[in-house]
Amino acid sequence: AEEMIRKTELLSVVGQMAAGVAHEIRNPLTSLKGFVQLLKTQGGKPEYFSIMLSELNRIEFIISEFLVLAKPQVVVHRQCEIKPLLEHIITLGKTHAIMHNVQIVTHYAPDLPAINCEENQVKQVFLNLLKNAIESMPGGGTVTVSVGREEGMLVISFTDEGCGIPEDRIAKLGEPFYTTKASGTGLGLMVSFKIISHHGGTITVKSKLDEGTTFEVRLPVE
Numbered sequence: 001a002e003e004m005i006r007k008t009e010l011l012s013v014v015g016q017m018a019a020g021v022a023h024e025i026r027n028p029l030t031s032l033k034g035f036v037q038l039l040k041t042q043g044g045k046p047e048y049f050s051i052m053l054s055e056l057n058r059i060e061f062i063i064s065e066f067l068v069l070a071k072p073q074v075v076v077h078r079q080c081e082i083k084p085l086l087e088h089i090i091t092l093g094k095t096h097a098i099m100h101n102v103q104i105v106t107h108y109a110p111d112l113p114a115i116n117c118e119e120n121q122v123k124q125v126f127l128n129l130l131k132n133a134i135e136s137m138p139g140g141g142t143v144t145v146s147v148g149r150e151e152g153m154l155v156i157s158f159t160d161e162g163c164g165i166p167e168d169r170i171a172k173l174g175e176p177f178y179t180t181k182a183s184g185t186g187l188g189l190m191v192s193f194k195i196i197s198h199h200g201g202t203i204t205v206k207s208k209l210d211e212g213t214t215f216e217v218r219l220p221v222e
């Protein structure tokens with residue numbers, strides 16, 4: 001009976017997600033359809049093509065975020081050095097940071113041990129957290145990324161000086177499609193929580209409204 005209950009719960013989550021994905025994709029599709037109709041009747045204008053391209057990118061983005069969960073991937077765990085991994089993510093996030101007038105500061109504790117992880121998945125988590133930190137500061141500011149150790153765990157934290165998260169919203173984090181952003185997907189944290197828990201780790205949040213937020217990722221070291 002317990003098994004049945006679990007399956008029912010799982011189905012409803014999947015159903016909820018499918019409905020959400022359908023809804024998220026319908027908007028860019030409607031817009032694309034409108035522009036294709038315009039192309040047919042009035043011919044193309046350069047701005048039509050750039051809007052269409054950005055709508056296509058949006059659909060691609062939503063699907064790629066969703067697929068991480070839906071598609072069983074070939075998972076290869078191996079020993080990873082945390083510092084080069086984070087530096088790679090920070091390089092990827094740099095243009096996003098510059099666009100938001102945000103600077104990124106890093107602190108690494110000495111002699112950090114390697115972690116056993118699926119590198120691409122863990123990178124995706126860090127990129128999500130870095131992007132969220134950057135996006136929390138519409139007026140710009142600093143994101144601090146630090147890595148330290150704690151009894152058998154590596155602690156990677158992302159601290160921003162942004163809008164903060166109201167206490168009654170903390171529980172909503174990681175719910176599929178929970179977003180407060182005009183062009184957010186609300187999938188980033190759900191995917192992140194899932195990946196880190198598969199690694200035997202945790203993600204915790206500390207936040208103060210209008211002061212900022214810290215997301216802490218703990219990953220076990222061998």
Ligand code: ADP
Pocket residue numbers: 128132133136160162163164165173174178179180181183184185186187188189190213
């Ligand atoms: P998205 O970024 O697409 O909105 P996420 O799952 O990454 O989806 O985040 C969900 C929501 O959590 C965000 O829309 C935002 O409201 C909140 N959030 C996440 N990180 C932060 C942060 N660092 N500061 C403030 N709010 C945050």
Ligand code: MG
Pocket residue numbers: 128131132188189
């Ligand atoms: Mg996000």
